Each structure stands twice: as structure tokens, then as C-alpha cells.
Amino acid sequence: MVEKREIILGENEPYVINMGPQHPSTHGVLRFELSLKGETVFKVVPHCGYIHRGIEKMCESNTYQQIIHLTDRMDYLSAHPNNEAVSLCVEKALGIEVPERVKVIRTILSELGRLASHQLWWCAFGMDLGALTTFFYGLRDREKILDIFEESFGSRLLHSYICPGGLMNDVHPNFKQRIKDFIPYFRKKLPEYDQLLSGNVIFKERSRGIGMLSLEDAISYGVTGPSGRGSGFSCDIRKSQPYSAYDRVDFKEILFTEGDTYARYRVRIAEMWESMKILEQLVDQIPDGDYTAKMKPIIKLPEGEYYQSVETARGELGVYIVSKGDKFPVRVKFRTPNFSNLFAINHMAVGHKIADLVAISGSLDLVIPDIDR
Amino acid sequence: MNPVIKYFSEIVKGVGTLITGMKVTSGYFIRPKEIITQKYPENRDTLIMLERFKGEVVMPHDENNQHACTGCGICEINCPNGSIQILTAKITNAEGKSVRVIDKHIYHLSMCTMCGLCVKTCPSDAIVFAPTFEHAVFDRNKLTLQLNKPGSSIKKGVKE
Amino acid sequence: MKFLYDFSILTNSIHQMLAASLSPLWVFIIELVLVGLVFLGFYAILGLFLVYLERRVCAFIQNRLGPNRVGPQGIFQTIADLVKLLFKELFVVRKADKILFNLAPFIVIIASLMAIGAIPYAKGLHAIDLNIGVFYILAVTSLGVVGILLAGWSSNSKYSLLGAMRSGAQIISYELSVGLSLLAVIIFSGSMQLSTIVESQANGWWIFKGHIPAFFAFVIFLIAATAETNRGPFDLAEAESELTAGFHTEYTGIRFAFFFLAEYMNMFLAAALATTVFLGGWMPFHFFDFSGFNYVMDFIPPFVWFFGKTFVVIYIIMLFKWTFPRLRIDQLLTLEWKYLLPLNLLNIIVIAFIVLMGWHF
Numbered sequence: 090m091v092e093k094r095e096i097i098l099g100e101n102e103p104y105v106i107n108m109g110p111q112h113p114s115t116h117g118v119l120r121f122e123l124s125l126k127g128e129t130v131f132k133v134v135p136h137c138g139y140i141h142r143g144i145e146k147m148c149e150s151n152t153y154q155q156i157i158h159l160t161d162r163m164d165y166l167s168a169h170p171n172n173e174a175v176s177l178c179v180e181k182a183l184g185i186e187v188p189e190r191v192k193v194i195r196t197i198l199s200e201l202g203r204l205a206s207h208q209l210w211w212c213a214f215g216m217d218l219g220a221l222t223t224f225f226y227g228l229r230d231r232e233k234i235l236d237i238f239e240e241s242f243g244s245r246l247l248h249s250y251i252c253p254g255g256l257m258n259d260v261h262p263n264f265k266q267r268i269k270d271f272i273p274y275f276r277k278k279l280p281e282y283d284q285l286l287s288g289n290v291i292f293k294e295r296s297r298g299i300g301m302l303s304l305e306d307a308i309s310y311g312v313t314g315p316s317g318r319g320s321g322f323s324c325d326i327r328k329s330q331p332y333s334a335y336d337r338v339d340f341k342e343i344l345f346t347e348g349d350t351y352a353r354y355r356v357r358i359a360e361m362w363e364s365m366k367i368l369e370q371l372v373d374q375i376p377d378g379d380y381t382a383k384m385k386p387i388i389k390l391p392e393g394e395y396y397q398s399v400e401t402a403r404g405e406l407g408v409y410i411v412s413k414g415d416k417f418p419v420r421v422k423f424r425t426p427n428f429s430n431l432f433a434i435n436h437m438a439v440g441h442k443i444a445d446l447v448a449i450s451g452s453l454d455l456v457i458p459d460i461d462r
Numbered sequence: 463m464n465p466v467i468k469y470f471s472e473i474v475k476g477v478g479t480l481i482t483g484m485k486v487t488s489g490y491f492i493r494p495k496e497i498i499t500q501k502y503p504e505n506r507d508t509l510i511m512l513e514r515f516k517g518e519v520v521m522p523h524d525e526n527n528q529h530a531c532t533g534c535g536i537c538e539i540n541c542p543n544g545s546i547q548i549l550t551a552k553i554t555n556a557e558g559k560s561v562r563v564i565d566k567h568i569y570h571l572s573m574c575t576m577c578g579l580c581v582k583t584c585p586s587d588a589i590v591f592a593p594t595f596e597h598a599v600f601d602r603n604k605l606t607l608q609l610n611k612p613g614s615s616i617k618k619g620v621k622e
Numbered sequence: 623m624k625f626l627y628d629f630s631i632l633t634n635s636i637h638q639m640l641a642a643s644l645s646p647l648w649v650f651i652i653e654l655v656l657v658g659l660v661f662l663g664f665y666a667i668l669g670l671f672l673v674y675l676e677r678r679v680c681a682f683i684q685n686r687l688g689p690n691r692v693g694p695q696g697i698f699q700t701i702a703d704l705v706k707l708l709f710k711e712l713f714v715v716r717k718a719d720k721i722l723f724n725l726a727p728f729i730v731i732i733a734s735l736m737a738i739g740a741i742p743y744a745k746g747l748h749a750i751d752l753n754i755g756v757f758y759i760l761a762v763t764s765l766g767v768v769g770i771l772l773a774g775w776s777s778n779s780k781y782s783l784l785g786a787m788r789s790g791a792q793i794i795s796y797e798l799s800v801g802l803s804l805l806a807v808i809i810f811s812g813s814m815q816l817s818t819i820v821e822s823q824a825n826g827w828w829i830f831k832g833h834i835p836a837f838f839a840f841v842i843f844l845i846a847a848t849a850e851t852n853r854g855p856f857d858l859a860e861a862e863s864e865l866t867a868g869f870h871t872e873y874t875g876i877r878f879a880f881f882f883l884a885e886y887m888n889m890f891l892a893a894a895l896a897t898t899v900f901l902g903g904w905m906p907f908h909f910f911d912f913s914g915f916n917y918v919m920d921f922i923p924p925f926v927w928f929f930g931k932t933f934v935v936i937y938i939i940m941l942f943k944w945t946f947p948r949l950r951i952d953q954l955l956t957l958e959w960k961y962l963l964p965l966n967l968l969n970i971i972v973i974a975f976i977v978l979m980g981w982h983f
Contacts, residue, residue, distance in 0.1 A: 104780070106780050106781070106784075112866060113862055113863050113866060114863040114864065128784070128788075128951055151542055152540075154540070154579060155540070155542035155577075155579065157577070158542055158575055158577035158579075159542070215947065216863060217863050218863070218947035218948060219855065219857070219861070219862075219863060219946075219947045219948025220945070220946060220947040220948075221680075221684075221943075221944060222487055222680075222683055222684050222944045222945060224684075225684035225685055225686060226684070226685070229498055229685055232498070236512075239512050239514075239515060240512045240514065241514065242514060242516075242578075243512070243514040243515045243516035243576075243578075243591060243593075244515075244516050244576060247575070247576070249575075249576075249577040249578060257578055257582055258582070261514065281486055284482050284483060284485070284486050285483050285486050285487070285945070286483075286947070288479045288482060288483075289479050289480065289482075289483050289946065289947065290475070290476035290477075290479045290480060291480070291855060291946050291947050291948075291949055291953075292947045294949075294950075294953055295947055295948075295949070295950060295953075386583070442950055442951065442952070443784070443864050443865075444861070444864050444948070444950045444951070445950065447863055447864050473961065473965075480945075480946065483945045483946065484941055484942075484945050486945075487683045487941060487944055487945045488683070488941055490682070490683055490684070490685055491679070491682045491683045491941075494682060496685055497682070497685050497686060497687055498685050498686075499685075499686050499687040501687075501690075
């Protein structure tokens with residue numbers, strides 16, 4: 090027998106709102122359970138798992154080549170670094186040295202992916218704050234990068250292009266020229282982003298001092314990527330553990346110490362400039378050679394545990410593979426950046442308004458399939 | 463700073479930034495040449511698809527209705543989610559030997575994730591990606607395709 | 623002063639034609655129905671056109687084309703949308719207060735419909751010329767907030783309630799700024815009758831005649847009116863990214879269309895009021911003593927002038943919406959009480975001084 094209860098909202102009862110799983114500003118199927126007092130948030134409980142597909146479990150019944158196309162579907166906005174993480178891990182286990190050409194192309198692709206991802210983040214962040222025009226300006230510029238991707242390997246979002254040992258096929262002959270055309274174009278368009286949003290007084294008021302995350306909290310929550318670097322957490326894998334061709338390019342690790350939404354915003358805008366600098370350095374230095382190392386058709390990793398982390402557009406992505414010498418892995422674990430970043434939100438949003446919660450979750454640049462996997 | 467001066471200078475600065483933003487948007491408003499919209503069904507004739515675009519897997523046939531697929535099944539093994547099925551048949555060839563040849567190369571387009579492993583691993587390069595993209599159909603069964611055309615045979619010179 | 627286009631001749635002739643054959647009561651009733659029908663038609667067509675216009679304008683701002691399929695340049699797109707909304711199911715949430723839920727859209731739409739009758743579109747072309755026209759429009763438009771509050775309360779939805787409460791706080795505070803900035807021109811012209819205000823601008827619009835303070839009042843009016851119509855950076859009551867759709871989250875079909883139309887008509891009202899009060903209404907643009915230039919300007923019909931100016935103001939209001947991020951509720955109130963209201967009061971003192979010394983033209 091179910092007891093019938095009547096709930097009356099009183100002084101001490103929280104006003105609970107479910108934000109999501111279908112909500113315009115959660116960027117996917119994420120649910121925030123908000124406890125409110127008036128408009129002020131005093132508790133946020135993120136609920137994830139609405140798009141859980143069991144990618145880690147699926148990896149256990151797939152060969153190492155087949156795992157690649159699953160990793161695309163975790164953080165679909167930085168598919169290249171995801172592919173690269175698994176590939177690097179497998180290459181590390183096999184002790185294979187990939188050709189120089191592969192290394193340089195992989196780095197270029199990662200940076201292009203980072204640019205595309207940050208552009209989309211900029212669109213969506215503007216949308217979250219109610220500036221609807223940003224969405225189209227960002228997507229317009231992102232389209233140019235997607236065209237480069239499409240020309241070289243036929244897909245615009247889920248590439249599955251970087252594979253263990255190298256690349257699926259060689260890049261298109263126009264690849265170099267397209268990037269050379271894109272960089273001056275985007276250098277002209279990026280100041281527009283600042284004029285439209287960064288300098289805007291309403292935007293500054295909305296983002297300054299909102300969602301404070303101190304350095305200690307960033308480290309203890311494991312907030313990495315641009316979100317962590319906005320709090321002064323020097324966590325760039327490209328600098329600390331260089332992989333591919335990152336050890337030979339000259340770039341700055343962007344660090345802001347304010348730790349608020351505006352700092353996280355500025356980190357990403359500055360990273361776009363840095364990415365273009367890396368691209369400019371590398372695009373003329375693509376060496377000739379093979380696009381893949383010599384690989385056996387069936388990859389069997391020697392028995393053991395292997396870990397490799399890369400820097401995606403959202404933070405540190407770690408891949409942990411346990412192998413028993415078979416062609417399938419025994420266990421694969423992905424340390425995805427969004428999962429750690431998301432759970433700092435309660436710490437950051439308490440005491441702010443609902444509108445600020447939207448700004449904070451936007452500034453964390455959440456991709457929901459990456460959280461649930 | 464004098465609070466009164468600060469108050470007014472804040473207002474002037476704020477309005478300045480707002481006008482900068484409005485300049486950008488109204489700038490695009492008066493420059494309709496920069497519109498990037500493509501009118502899709504009308505421009506279908508002039509639409510250029512990049513040649514490497516992964517639309518669907520197809521099996522090219524030559525003028526004699528011959529293809530290069532031997533039915534070895536490597537693509538089927540490599541496909542991560544079973545979107546390819548190779549159905550083979552036993553026939554007796556000219557020399558009187560009973561050999562296994564391809565009967566049907568079934569391709570489930572509805573399941574395909576375009577990872578490209580089948581095309582990459584095919585030993586005789588029998589299947590390639592086609593840059594078609596208008597795959598919408600009303601019946602899901604229509605997305606199950608047979609890649610080798612009926613009555614086709616293997617090209618000469620392809621190693622079995 | 624003589625005007626080339628005087629619509630009171632037309633309206634008077636219709637009145638006399640009816641009066642010749644019918645009793646005064648019937649004349650009154652027929653005129654009432656006629657005016658009602660004309661304004662309903664005007665309301666519907668203008669509302670649909672404004673929706674189309676907004677979609678086109680925002681598309682051009684955003685490097686897009688916007689609706690371009692239904693009819694030439696897509697002008698029938700909004701009519702197609704309206705037909706779709708008419709055929710949609712009218713959905714009512716369980717445990718919603720049905721009476722208030724059904725009533726709310728009508729209050730919102732009636733509030734804006736009542737106001738458009740008082741605006742002079744040309745000489746002699748207005749439904750009602752009250753001697754407190756400005757006051758009437760302010761009073762009637764602020765009735766709309768009752769509809770919004772009812773919609774939010776009766777929907778039995780938490781998002782709706784939050785949106786409605788925001789809207790209440792917002793409109794009550796911005797009402798002050800709208801009233802005070804209009805007061806500037808009332809001081810200048812010495813009248814609250816809209817037709818008198820327009821005629822007082824025959825030798826120059828108040829935005830030019832009133833020096834910088836009048837321009838100031840115009841800017842403040844534009845900001846406050848945008849806030850009062852729940853648009854642009856002040857659309858907190860709807861706040862798509864925070865409250866899904868705010869007070870009209872639970873509304874479907876034609877009830878939703880009512881809210882939608884009312885929003886656009888409120889925007890038109892704000893622009894029309896700004897035009898009437900600050901930009902000379904249907905008065906043509908006159909440039910000092912260039913009689914040749916002024917004579918040519920006089921030939922352009924007054925409603926062309928009126929709608930031309932109104933659409934310029936509407937474009938500015940649209941540009942606000944498509945450029946700026948949304949404000950937060952506390953910043954919205956800060957803007958009103960700490961910036962707009964003190965500046966407005968200061969402005970009125972300056973204007974009063976100018977009028978006292980007779981410095982305006």
C-alpha cells in the first residue's frame with residue numbers, strides 16, 4: 090500500500106528543478122537536479138548515464154583496429170586525439186616507431202580538431218548566454234576545417250583516421266594548401282569573436298567572478314584541459330609529456346589564474362591563436378615518407394598493462410589497456426576529461442543563479458557522450 | 463578615482479563595447495554577399511562532392527559485369543559491427559573442381575559506421591567508398607544492399 | 623498648417639454617409655465593428671509580417687538566407703506556420719488551472735490590441751484620440767504582464783513559474799523608465815495627447831529639437847521598451863537556454879501563437895510609440911528652410927513616413943536581440959535602479975530647466 094503524501098513547499102523545503110535530460114543548455118542528455126532558493130542554486134546533482142553505450146565493454150570484444158572507431162564516438166568533437174590516444178598506446182605496447190610524416194600529420198590533425206572544437210564551444214557558449222548570433226559565426230568558420238577533413242579522409246565528424254601504426258590512408262594532395270588558405274582566413278575572423286562577445290560589457294558581467302574554481306580545487310577534482318588551465322593548473326599533456334611532434338613545435342601553455350568563467354573563456358580563445366601558431370610551424374614541414382609503419386594484419390599486444398594520455402580539446406584523455414597477449418584487450422579504461430570536469434560543477438555553481446549555472450556548464454565545454462561513454 | 467567619474471566612465475565604456483558588437487552584426491546585415499547558405503535541392507546538379515567522401519560502400523563492376531571480389535570474407539571479419547555478410551556458394555568450375563565462390567555480398571547500410579576497415583583491408587580492392595549521400599528511404603529493408611550485381615562474375619587475374 | 627494628406631476627410635465622409643441613412647445608434651455600432659475589423663486585420667497581418675521580418679533580418683545578420691521557400695522570398699512562411707499552429711492539439715497540463723490557463727493568452731493579446739488603436743498613423747487616421755494618449759498606452763500595455771503572470775502560475779510547471787516571476791519583477795521596474803523617458807517629451811510638448819505631440823513636431827522632431835537630453839531620453843526609452851516587451855537581451859521571462867521557454871513552456875497550438883504574436887506586436891508598439899513621440903510620428907522630415915527639399919518630402923504619404931521610421935526602430939530593437947548576450951535577473955534590476963532611473967531623473971531635471979529657459983526650438 091502506497092502512502093499518499095502531500096508535499097507543501099515551505100521555508101525549508103528546496104525548490105527542486107530537473108534541468109534536463111531534454112534541455113537546450115545541457116548540450117545533450119545530461120540531467121542536473123537543482124535545489125533552488127528563489128533563483129539561487131544551493132545544490133547541483135549531476136545525473137549522467139542517459140547515453141551510456143558501454144564503449145569500454147564493447148572494446149573487450151573488438152580488435153585493436155576496431156576499437157578506433159568506437160573512440161570517435163566518445164568525444165565526437167575531438168575525434169582525432171581520441172583515435173591518437175589508442176593508437177599511441179598500442180604502438181607503445183608493440184614498441185613501434187611510426188614514421189616522421191605520420192607524427193607531423195597527427196599533430197596537425199589534433200590542432201585542427203582543437204580549433205574546430207573550440208569554435209563549436211564558442212558558438213554554444215554564446216548560445217548559452219543568449220547571444221544567438223555567435224552560433225552561426227562559429228559554425229561558419231568551423232565548416233572550413235571540416236572541409237579539410239572531408240577532403241582528406243571522407244568524413245566530417247567521426248573520422249576513424251588515425252589507426253595503430255599510422256594513418257588509414259595518405260592525406261589528400263590539397264591538404265597543405267587548404268590549411269595555408271585557412272589560417273589567414275581565420276586570423277581575420279577571430280578578432281570578430283572578441284568584438285562580438287569577449288569585449289561585450291554584458292558578457293563580462295555575466296562571466297567575471299562566476300563559478301570560481303581555485304587551483305587546489307581544480308587539482309583535487311581533476312579538472313584538466315582549458316577549464317583547469319583557467320584556474321592556473323598547468324596540466325597540458327602536450328607540454329609535460331610531449332607525444333607525436335609536440336616536442337619540436339614552439340607554443341605557449343595558456344595559463345590564467347583567476348579561475349572564473351571569464352578566465353576559462355579566455356584560455357580557449359588564446360588557445361585558438363596558439364593552435365594556429367602550431368599549424369603554421371608544421372604545415373611546411375610535413376616530411377615525405379610512408380603514411381604507416383609496417384604492421385601485421387592482426388595486432389596482438391604482449392601481456393601487460395599500458396597507459397597513454399593525450400591532450401584533447403577538453404583535457405587529459407587517458408587510455409589504459411590490459412592485455413593477456415590476445416588479439417582482444419582484456420580490459421580497456423578511458424579516463425575521459427569531461428567526466429572529471431563535470432563533477433566540479435556543484436562546487437562552482439553553489440550560491441549563483443540559474444543563469445550562472447548555464448554559463449558555468451557552458452564554460453566547462455561538456456560533451457555528454459564523453460561523460461557516459 | 464572619483465566615484466562619480468567612475469560611474470559615468472563605466473557607462474560610456476560599456477556602451478562603447480555594445481556599439482562595437484552591433485557594428486559587427488549590422489556589418490554582416492548590409493553585406494548579403496557573404497551569405498553561406500546553399501540551396502540544396504536546387505543546386506543538386508552543381509553540387510561537388512569530394513571524391514573521398516565516405517557515403518556508402520559499393521563494389522565497382524566493369525562493362526562485362528565483372529567485379530574483383532573473391533568472397534574471402536576478410537571484410538566481414540574486420541567489420542566491427544557486422545554490417546557485412548558474405549554468402550558463398552559451391553560450384554564446379556571448368557576444370558571439374560568444386561570451388562567456393564561469392565554468391566551474395568550483403569551490406570547493411572543502416573548499421574555501417576563508415577570506419578573504413580573493410581575497404582582498407584580488402585586484398586583485391588573490390589570494394590570502395592562512393593560519395594553518395596541521399597540514403598533516406600521509407601523502408602528499413604531497403605538499406606540492406608547486395609553489393610555484387612546479379613549474374614556478375616569475378617574478373618580474370620584476381621587471385622582467389 | 624496645411625497637410626497634403628488628411629485622412630479625417632475620408633473618415634468624416636464615411637461617417638456622414640452612414641449617418642445619412644441610419645439612426646445614430648446603428649451608426650455607432652457599425653463604426654465600432656468596422657474599426658474593430660480593420661484593426662484586427664491590421665494586427666494579424668502586421669504580426670505575421672513582423673515575424674517574417676525578424677526571421678529574415680536575423681538570418682541576414684547571421685550569414686543565412688532565412689525562410690525563402692514558401693512564396694516569393696518566403697513571405698508566406700509565417701502564414702504556413704500559423705496554419706500549422708491552428709491545427710495543433712491544444713494541450714493542457716494535468717493539474718493546471720484550466721480557466722486561468724485559457725484566459726492568459728487572451729489577456730496578453732488584448733492588451734496589445736487595445737494599445738494599437740490609440741496610435742496616430744497619419745493625420746486623422748487613428749481609432750481613438752484620447753487627451754491622455756501616452757498614459758493610456760502605458761496603462762494598457764502593462765496589463766500584458768498580468769497575462770504573463772497568470773500563464774506562469776496556472777501552467778503548473780516550475781519553469782513557467784520562474785519565468786513569470788522574473789517577468790513580473792522586470793516589467794514593474796522598467797515601467798518606471800518608460801514612463802519617465804516619455805515624460806521628457808510631455809514636458810517639451812506640454813501635452814499627453816498623441817496627435818498634439820505629433821503636430822508639435824511639424825517644425826522638427828523632438829529628438830533634434832530637444833538637444834542632447836531628448837536623445838538621451840530616446841535611448842533610455844528604447845532600452846526600457848525592449849525590456850518591457852520581453853525581448854532582446856532582456857528576454858528573461860522566456861530565457862530559452864535557462865528556462866526552456868519560460869512562461870509559455872506548456873502552451874501549444876494557437877495559444878502559443880497568441881503569445882508569439884503579442885510579443886511581436888508589443889515590439890511594434892514600442893517602436894511606434896518611440897516614432898510618435900521622439901521621431902515626429904507621421905511628420906515628414908524637414909531640413910531647416912530648404913523649401914524645395916521640404917516640399918518634396920511633403921509629397922511622401924504620412925503612413926510611409928510613419929512605418930519607415932517605425933521599421934528603423936524595429937530594426938534597432940532586433941539588432942539588440944541578435945547581438946547581445948542575455949542579462950541575469952539581478953543585473954537586469956541593477957541596470958534599471960542604479961543606472962537608467964537615476965540618469966532619467968537627472969535628465970528630466972535638465973529638460974525641465976531647458977523648457978523653463980525656453981532654449982528648445
